[in-house]
Amino acid sequence: MNRRQKILAGIGAAGFIGIGLFLALAIKPAIAPVARPDVALSPALVAQGERIVALGDCVVCHTAPGGRAYAGGLPLKTPFGTLYTTNITPDRGTGIGEWSFEAFRRAMRQGVSRDGHLLYPAFPYIHYTKVTDEDLRAAYAFLMTRTPVHAPARRNELPLPLRFRPSLAFWNLLYLREGPEPATGDAPAERGRYLVEGLGHCSSCHTPLGVIGGEKHRESMQGGVVDDWSAPALDQLAAAPQPWTAGQIVDYLRTGLASEHGAAAGPMRPVTENLGRVPREDVQAIAAYLLTLQKPLRTVEPPAPPGDQDQRIDRGRQVFAGACAECHGEGSPMRGAMGRPALAMSSAVFGPSPRNAVMTIREGLAWPSQPGSTTYMPPFADVLNDRQIADVVAYLRSTAPHAAPWSGLDEQVAHLRENRP
Amino acid sequence: MIELHVNGEAHRLDVAPETPLLYVLRDDLKLNGAKFGCGMGQCGACTVLVDGRPVFSCLFPVSSVGARPVRTVESLGTVERPGPLQKAFIDHQAVQCGYCIAGMIMRAQALLETVAHPSEQQIREHMSPNLCRCGTHMRILAAIREVAAQGRLPGAGPQKVSA
Structure with a gap:
């Protein structure tokens, strides 16, 4: 063999190994269907599973608006297209009724469906992979004892190359680190780490995503955008004008409402409704862990305020007086009798982006689905025009301590209106 | 001014x-x-x-x-000539104290001007922001359903001024 032939042979061999590796990663065998769940479904295990499934927020994504719980069908808007969540009730034809525990565990650990096709990473298996076998078994027992619902998967709306699922093998190579990461001790913060990084998959929303939809690990928990809402940074809780206490984090996560901070809105709200159902010590553990992540305030150079800033604030004050003050003004029943904080304290008002202030004004907060909560706000999308929303947001921002005016407010308001008809 | x-x-x-x-x-x-x-x-x-x-x-x-x-x-109409929703609310005796009714009718009007034959679910979702303390919701829904069955209500048409 001459030198040229050797090089060609080398390239050939490398290519062969590469293709082999790709096939090994991309092609997964089907796991045989089972006639009935192959885990003993004891009431104790099912009860434990209820807690695990609530901590994993499964029902939030796997339920369509107005649809049956766990039957899937919720559209997930991603930068790549719209995905529809699938049915995880134990229906044999359209759900996971024929899944063995091993098939369930493989899906959670590797993002592979029972029949062997790769699942899209909108399903947070890169986090669920960290969950222990014991907890996965409990979750399986709980899901397999739900009422089966016949609900075929809806067709995803994705461009052609992304419909080729084996290509997800490359994504997994970059982002999936398979294997459980149980708590290594009894400290609440250690239990919290297990819950936040595994079941809770908090960083799926609270970490910015890169161009191919993977979490930017260097900016872990520095805040992201989901469904047009901003998911605030979770490493700046101690840097808020009124630093969050562990008790306030627990209240917020369990009831959707924290004194001195305000109410959960947008996609966070159903998360808090779920966490209201798990034992308090789990949420205390989450709070303890989050408080270990705190970093000093990341300041950005404040942009020059718009030239008409003073007039804006004056106009915004007027809008506030007519549309907001009845509830949010000083001396209003909500501020007085109900003890709600001034909007200046809300992270939607002092945070780095005006997104959540604009979103909340436009869409309001729907009546809670749970009894006990009283958080509600009517939508103002049909009341205030773009300029008035921008003005009132500029006014609110001017009331927040040490907060520079937001730039690009008009563009943000117009963008969110166009994005959410 | x-x-x-x-x-x-x-x-x-x-x-x-x-x-x-x-x-x-x-x-x-x-x-x-x-x-x-x-x-x-x-x-x-x-x-x-x-x-x-x-x-x-x-x-x-x-x-x-x-x-x-x-x-x-x-x-929407007068005492002598009530509009379709007003008439249906009277026919179904949807009013007890009447305090909520003007709001109920206007909200229903908005739906029936835009959706020709709303489903039961659409009607209920659309009407959900309005409350009746007397509890005549079922009669209110019946009145709206009756008008909905007749088809789309004419909108205000020429009154509409573009912003």
């Missing part, structure tokens, strides 16, 4: 810009159909249509209306 288009008529009013639209309708224009219920956008007794959309007029600064046309229950 603020110019306001209400039920097809233009008015020039000397009111503070942050005044809720509801107060202007009731106090200045003497249109007392829309009611003050909670004043916090929670009950819907104050519902009127602005540019065809149902809104809580208690939380609506009058200066925000601009050129958009406002419609109140008074625009």
